[in-house]
Amino acid sequence: MTTEKRSPLPKSKLWEELRLKAELGIHGVAITKQALDFVRPAELAQEQVHNLFEMDFFVHDFELPSGYDLPGGISVPFRWNPNSANIIDLDGSRTIITNKGHEVAEVRFHKRPGFYGLKTSDGQDMATIGALYRHRALFFAYSNECSYKDRGEDCAFCNINHTKDVYGEKKGIFWKTPRQIGEVAAAAFAENAVDHLTVSGGIIPERRELEYYLDVAEAIQEHTGLQDFNGTAVVAAPLDLRQIDRFHEAGYRTTAMNIELWDKGFYETICPGKARTSGGWDHWLHALKYAVGVFGHGRVRSNMVAGIEPKKKTLEGLEHLAAAGVVGTFSVWCPNPGSELEGHRSPVPEWYIDLAAKTTAIWKKNGFTFQQVSDCNASNDSLQHDIWRIEDDLLPSLQESSLELA
Ligand code: SF4
Numbered sequence: 001m002t003t004e005k006r007s008p009l010p011k012s013k014l015w016e017e018l019r020l021k022a023e024l025g026i027h028g029v030a031i032t033k034q035a036l037d038f039v040r041p042a043e044l045a046q047e048q049v050h051n052l053f054e055m056d057f058f059v060h061d062f063e064l065p066s067g068y069d070l071p072g073g074i075s076v077p078f079r080w081n082p083n084s085a086n087i088i089d090l091d092g093s094r095t096i097i098t099n100k101g102h103e104v105a106e107v108r109f110h111k112r113p114g115f116y117g118l119k120t121s122d123g124q125d126m127a128t129i130g131a132l133y134r135h136r137a138l139f140f141a142y143s144n145e146c147s148y149k150d151r152g153e154d155c156a157f158c159n160i161n162h163t164k165d166v167y168g169e170k171k172g173i174f175w176k177t178p179r180q181i182g183e184v185a186a187a188a189f190a191e192n193a194v195d196h197l198t199v200s201g202g203i204i205p206e207r208r209e210l211e212y213y214l215d216v217a218e219a220i221q222e223h224t225g226l227q228d229f230n231g232t233a234v235v236a237a238p239l240d241l242r243q244i245d246r247f248h249e250a251g252y253r254t255t256a257m258n259i260e261l262w263d264k265g266f267y268e269t270i271c272p273g274k275a276r277t278s279g280g281w282d283h284w285l286h287a288l289k290y291a292v293g294v295f296g297h298g299r300v301r302s303n304m305v306a307g308i309e310p311k312k313k314t315l316e317g318l319e320h321l322a323a324a325g326v327v328g329t330f331s332v333w334c335p336n337p338g339s340e341l342e343g344h345r346s347p348v349p350e351w352y353i354d355l356a357a358k359t360t361a362i363w364k365k366n367g368f369t370f371q372q373v374s375d376c377n378a379s380n381d382s383l384q385h386d387i388w389r390i391e392d393d394l395l396p397s398l399q400e401s402s403l404e405l406a
Pocket residue numbers: 145146147148153154155158159160201202203273274
């Protein structure tokens with residue numbers, strides 16, 4: 001999971017990088033045509049794959065890179081905002097972030113993995129089936145549909161259905177078969193690009209969800225030859241909790257059920273589908289605790305979208321979950337295009353840095369290992385994972401998978 005070489009920068013500099021990462025996540029970054037032509041996403045640099053949510057500020061019909069590294073090794077997902085004050089430009093053969101004409105940092109884009117250039121046995125581009133995340137994580141979004149939409153009850157921060165509508169099949173948004181997932185997992189493991197994978201999607205009726213996840217696990221095992229493929233099944237809290245046992249028996253090492261918000265009042269308003277259709281907030285919490293009994297301490301995760309409810313509520317939830325053996329975590333709320341909350345604003349970067357530092361402290365206090373908080377998350381590239389890396393000197397120097405174009 002980590003490389004031998006460690007970041008050469010002192011911790012104070014790494015904290016500065018982390019603040020820059022938070023800012024680039026919240027406000028996005030622009031990129032000049034020269035820089036984009038130079039890094040050539042989908043050829044040299046790893047390109048974005050639109051799975052689940054469009055995270056850019058605007059829908060686009062050209063390729064954009066998936067992410068880049070800052071000098072100390074902190075990785076930043078590329079979030080395009082042509083109006084951002086931070087602009088990635090070309091300086092000779094260096095790609096740099098500038099702000100008001102001043103250089104802020106040099107950046108290195110992520111190299112396109114080999115399996116992105118391969119096809120599945122039925123002719124699909126593998127890059128459209130599974131996305132490689134930073135730090136050796138593979139992510140499968142089997143579908144971009146959420147059935148809550150039919151009743152107008154999709155979560156107000158979510159743009160999953162909108163992303164499907166605007167990008168569609170030609171950009172790789174279609175229902176993935178278990179075989180396609182198995183083949184892509186095998187190619188990524190064969191390339192030694194990953195050591196963890198996640199299977200996720202929108203909400204589908206629970207019998208269908210269970211059967212699909214079992215078929216996917218079987219296909220991954222068959223194609224990779226791995227019985228334990230270190231997989232996370234991201235699911236809705238099933239009304240019949242015995243289904244959680246089935247996910248475990250199928251070979252998933254971890255599971256995730258995202259409760260999204262801790263305050264029940266906010267939950268009713270922001271997540272009406274989850275509140276009314278899937279057993280409600282209390283049932284989700286009950287299911288998470290049940291899952292710890294099945295998968296074990298530190299092997300169940302629940303995410304919250306932070307920045308909508310008061311911070312003290314989110315922290316209360318993170319504490320409660322951790323004490324029950326659940327890795328509670330959060331994502332930075334980006335008011336995405338097409339979501340009900342489009343046009344709203346996230347809190348400032350320092351708000352998130354503070355929450356991330358407290359989250360990391362909660363994880364450590366409750367006895368989770370770095371391996372556990374990595375395995376159960378789709379990507380261990382969050383601010384809270386980075387803080388753990390900075391504190392414990394786990395941050396790799398610019399990684400081999402960074403693009404060297406000089
Ligand atoms: S449950 Fe909510 S967050 Fe999840 S896919 Fe559906 S609308 Fe989006």
